[in-house]
Amino acid sequence: MFKRWLSAGLILLAVCLGGSVITARADNDDKQALATAPQGILINKTNPFLTTDTTNKSSATIVNGENPASPGTQVAVLTNGKNQFGSIWSTNSGYWNLKKNQRLSVWLYLGNRGKLAGEGMAFVLQNDSHNLAAMPQSSVKKKSLPGETLGVWGVDNNKAQSTKNGIAATAIQNSWALEFDTRYNGVTGSKAAGNANSFDVGMAGVHIASNYPAQASSYDQLVTDYGFWGGLFSKKDYHYQLIHQGLITDTNHPDFLSNGSWHHLTLRWDAKAENMTYVFDDKNPVTEAKLPGKSQTVHIDTKKIDPQRSNRARWGFTATTTDRYENNLVVFENIPGLIVVNTSGEITDVKRKRKLTTDSQVLSNDKLQVDYHLDYEDGQQPWSDIQTHIDLPTGITYESAEVTYSHGTTQKIPLDSIRDGKLAIKLAESLSQSNAHATIKLVGRADTVKETQVVPAASGSFTSSARISSADTPQFIINPNAHLELTVTSNHATSLNKGEGTTVKGRVDVVSNTPTSPKVTVRPVLNGKQLNTVTVEKDGTFKIPLTGNQLQAGTNRLRLVAKSFLGDTSQTVVVPITVAGELKFAAVSPNETFEASKLTGKTQFVKRRGDWQLAISDTRGTGEQWTLVAQASQFTTSDGTVMSGQPVYVDDFRVISLGETPTPVLTHTTDDAVDDGTFDVAKTWTPDTGVLLELNGGAAAGDYQGTITWTLLDAPN
Template sequence: MFKRWLSAGWLLLAICLGSAPIVARADSDLDHALATAPQGIVLDKTNAFVTTETTKKSSATVMDGKNEATPGTDVAALTSGTHQFGSLWSLDAGSFSLYHDQTISAWLYLGDQGVKSAGGVAFVLQNDWRGIGAMPVKSKDAIPAETVGVWGIDNDRHQSQPKALAETAIQNSWALEFDTGYNGDWGKSAVGQANAFDGAEHGPHIGNNFPADPRTYTQRVFDKGLLNHKHYYFNMVHHGVIEDVNHPDFLANGQWHHVTLKWDYRAETLSYAFDDRNPITGERQPGRHDEARVFPFMLDPHKTGEVRWGFTATSGSQAENNLVILENVPGLVSANADLTATNLSQARELTTNGQVLGGDRLQLDYQLKYVDGRQPWQNILANLALPTAFTPEAITITYQDAHLPPQTVSVRDVKDHRLSVRLREALNTANRQATVRVVGQVDTVTACTPVAPVTSTFTSTTQTCAVDSPKYFINPHADLDLKVTSDNPAKLAAGTATTVTGTVSPALTGLRVKPVLNGQALPDVPVKDGQFTLPLTAKQLQGGTNNLVLRAVTAMGDESAPVTVTLAVAGELKFSTVSPQENFQATRLTGQSQLVKRAGQWQLAVRDTRGTGERWTLTAAATPFIAKDAHGAQLVGQPVYVTDYQRIPILTTPTAVYSHVTDDSVADGEVDVAGGWRDDTGVLLHVQSASLSGQYQGTITWALTDAPQ
């Protein structure tokens, strides 16, 4: 038999560095999800705007949240078992207008199966003729998990045309999927299995496209070689992908995830933010963002200006709890909430990281504002979370309409710093604003006491608004004020000493400053005539960021608010070890695509001395591999970077393959990238079936950027 061999010869690896581009289990999981459910709206059947009663094939149902801190929350359980499909759709009364700006916010729970998940959840806009009965349809069998309840069904090995596949999806639709499963089969194993949409590029991810558009699907062919008999399967084109290479279980991690979707009708774009609120505290956080161009003519062929919106979900061979909590119904009510905290004793507003004294009187004004909508904002339940170390003395609710009398609330209704009270009046165009005012006193303390932010919510059957109280500090009545007079922040050259100076008032006798540098306590510094000086040697300072926390302390133990001084000692991001030349294993060509393993001990390590919290991303680019002999053929294939959950092609354009957040406490900021590779992960060579035998050589260029990609 004729044998072909391939020897991937030496590689020249160039370095580029720059700062510019620098079970019972399922039940317990459900119990946990319901017990930790964030605040959402009530899914009212008598005045319904959405429904889970969509089709006989749907397993969706509505459950009561079990979190005492979020009363009145309904949870739409789209799937809770194996091989299920579930859907929640808006009714005509809750339709989505394409000709107005819209906002939808919700909480998603995607199970706790991590990378073992198979399905996920999708947010969908659609005008399918089946209405609330819309779903992927091809046979009476269970809907495959990879469809996430909206994409086409790819289980027919003889189906060769993307158009036929697209016709099995929800029609006239756009979808944003939260895909917890990795559908990455390829070749023979992908044929007829409905498990190849993710191809070789994506592990668990968020992405979007048009399910009924044939251009969403890319045909792949498996040629059996016998009588030219071909079988087909499809990959899916993903847009606006959000994923986490280092934490592929970032979706199905047993936590609630907040999602905000904003439609800009003039730009015809829908932006989405994921994890933009803390699921425990409700506080706002940066989250991850992207946006999509959504063409109305692809959703609304009859130009009605309206689409149906909702969520679909699927599960695979393992039970998955795919749950949704809605915070609003778009277009019905547009409203917002705000909080103003005022220190009445000091006659000034209390803002984030502000300071109060024990015994000060505070006024908390929770302001609800009706902007517009097709209905009034009515039957509003206020769930107030009051700050700790605060005792309320009076609570009133007033309305903008002067003809409406104030609503008095008893302070005895406050339990464990929480109060639930229903507003007596609705908000509308004639009565746009209500203010819930809480007046009380700050508790006395013996030492500086931080008060963490807490989240209050205002919810109804159509809208939920959340507002955070500011983080602040309670000082003992001594009211010490420490100020730093030297540079803060300060930038220092490597090997440089510095001196931190400051003042403390009032200038009491026996005052001292307690410094803590990078978590290590330093000797106390005496305060003389209200001034202090703290010298720091170069040996005490580490490369990168140094945090110096200062507190002034009296002889009686009273403390000032902490003051942080940031000292940045110049550090650098660089490769500490890179192989200048390496090889792949000599391999016999089989006529099939294959992955060729590395030969030898590849070296690739990065050292970051810029400080804890600094981020960097490793990118790779490769030239085409060219045969060394006379024919000079180009290899049909390319290097790939393989992890447990994805395979990233290394092409001529630099591609992010690894990201890291520096921790100085681990190996002094050094990361051995190649040391973490197994034989079947890291850099491998993907050789396709059409490759010719020969010795090939090419160049892989590694680069570092000082920000995640």
């Protein structure tokens, strides 16, 4: 047997100066989804504003939720198997009014299949002439709708489609879409054309993004040119890349979509600015407490989705699966424009006549008032049959409770309605334009505690068959004897040059039940290291001197807490101190090699040999981003023979070819607590990921060398 061997030899790594690798994983369980479905509204039969009766090609159905903690919830199941398309649309009675501010909140479930998931779903605004039957159209007959369309984007299964207008014409027309894409569709090159699997070229794996499906400007054309002879008198094939606007990814949790959890989505439409803000994962799926979430705001040109200037759009969700599948489910909390309400929660320290904010402090036995405000702002119908599901703040002994309405009536709440810290009642009156406000008021006293006690934030929901809304109360602290208020009086955020020191100044105000104010100290912690405790002066002031040697490059965090000898503590105050830092390569191999490899006559990947080094030093502080870009020259022998193949950068989702064009391969957000100023890129590589050498089947034996150039950009990808 004839054996040929290839040794890919010396690589000269040139370095220039300048994110996040996205991975995903998956599994599927519809019973789990229904058993944990959050509280939602009724959408079947009794709701004339939404329908799954769209097209006979749709698999969408309505089923009842099976979570006993979410009574009356119904779930739209868009897909639950292979090779499906599903859609749910607003009816003519439920249009999205483009001239009014709108808000939509829903829960999404995209299965738990992680890396095996496919394909995802999309929220869509449209004025397609097919109305409820709107879906992508294609002249190429296939068994099922290409999965990468998600039921809304253009169909890229015709390799002869030579114009971006042609691909846009196959999408849902006059539309804007927000996609939740669970599968990486990133095939490119000669085998990509006609396979509808290229929209994510250059993208991370799992992502959320938006654009106009029926606009040619939403697509980039990729061409495979076979040349005059290779194409038998000139032949070209075409495939298309989707341009992703308003991108959301999750570096720390790359499988953040199809991960077996319900995800809350809030959409806010600013009619005057014509901006759409979408916030993902802004509620805890178990407690329904508010979370910061991840958000983007994009401008929507209404002329593109409403060319007839009707000032309205049909809205809904679409989803697709292929041989890669997942459950795509939606629970609705409200219908835009049907019932527009605002709900909020607050706690007032009656003795001090002030509203509590996060980590505000009260004293034992202080009188506290907890209020939940329900405000009806607009709508097509009253908000009726409102049920409360409130987890009341702990640490309070409640003495009275009532509901007051804007037209003057009062609904008494028996204290025995509070069971296990929960308040579940039905409001006696509906809210409407003529009775627009209701306040649930509970009065009590802070519990007597022997040491400082933290009362966590608490959530409450207000539900009906047509509208769900929620309100949270802030976390606060109960002190046994004294209330300490720590305030920084010097610059709260300080910027210094390297080696420069500073002094942080502040004061502590004490409100005490004791005859004399207790002795108070301030405990400073700098970047997690305890500093010497400082005694507060009689006038309440204190100083924390810091030298240049104590401060690190980048972001420093000085945490200050005041404490009395009786055990009372203040809220924690964080003082950010920035010392000028830099972004640079910490280590780069000057030359490296790949393994000697036996040629097989087929495409193969050659692994690295030796201890490759590639590390980034970023001392600019937590939250700074950088992107690593790579490019490669042709690999040649000493006599100029060009190797048939090229270096590639491989992660869990992509094989990125490295050629003469600089290509982003990794984006990273610095976290001082994890990175300690240095991120070792090479140590994140496995034998099958990182820089490898891809050899084509026609590669010839020889010793080749070439250059890889790394570029570091101080910006996201």
